[in-house]
Amino acid sequence: MWIVSVSKGIIHRMLENEQPQESSLGTETAWTEEELAENPHQACDKAKRVEAMFTAIAGKYDLNNRLHSLWQDQRWRKRAVELSGISQHSTVVDVACGTGDLSIAFKQAGAEHVIGIDFTSAMLDLALTKSTIAGTDIVFQQGDAMDLKLEDESADVVSIAFGIRNVQEPEKAIGEFYRILKPGGTLVILEFSTPSNSAIRFCNDVYTKHIMPFTATLIAGDTSGAYQYLPKSVETFSTAEELADSVEQCGFEKLRQFPQTFGVCTITRAMKSEA
Secondary structure: OHHHHHHHHHHHHHHHHOOOOOOOOOOOOOOOHHHHOOOHHHOOOHHHHHHHHHHHHHHHHHHHHHHHOOOOHHHHHHHHHHHHOOOOOOEEEEEOOOOOHHHHHHHHOOOOEEEEEEOOHHHHHHHHHHHHHHOOOOEEEEOEOOEOOOOOOOEEEEEEEOOHHHOOOHHHHHHHHHHHEEEEEEEEEEEEOOOOOHHHHHHHHHHHHHHHHHHHHHHHOOOOOHHHHHHHHHHOOOOHHHHHHHHHHOOOEEEEEEEEHHHOEEEEEEEOOOO
16 A cells, blocks of 8 residues: 555656646547456457557556656667667668657667557657657558568568557567568567566566556546556466567577566567578
8 A cells, every 4th residue: 555655646746747638539448347357369359449548548658658667668678779780771660669669769779761650540649749859750650560561571670569469460460570571680579578586576466467557547547448458468468488489480580588677578589581
């Protein structure tokens, strides 16, 4: 209770400093408690629900990311950029780009061309605004990770941060990543994972399953169920090892994984064969 009380105090102070924004969303519920009692990844209309929830939380998405990652999320993205091995001639496709943080990080790190793709137009609107403010020339477009409207072998790097578990068919998306990568190109996936240390895993479970859903929902004023979906979607998604297997089964090689912050998330890096 003490932690929740402190969290509420921090949240109220942060919200006081936020500029008021009009919500462009309805109050549609994307996920009910009953639906989340099951595996959300098995929902036949998962894509539609995911789009609805991200539309609902777009306005407070960045604030929640910073607060609930304890300001680590940007460090994780920076590490993902470093591991991608981009050069000044690289073309990067950032899938499920959200509000554009990783896309902007790639451009600021020197990538020549960056394309940010997301399923949700409300997120792309914010991404374009942030990119303009940052002075980064990025092309943002609405699209589906499972059916990318890009040419074969057109990208040097494909990235996806905290998005692969939200795709209706993750293996199909990974196949698309392989298709659009040039021979020798790099895939970088940043996704939540389960810490191996039992004490850290226990603390992480308490935080992500009990504290975060309450505080994040309060910040976003959310009625979509997005922050109840988050811990359930992580719990029922592939482990880091299973994700690695899926990536390799799609033809990628030289795979390595890099746990971040005691393993609460993992960067998976793999290469498309040069042959």
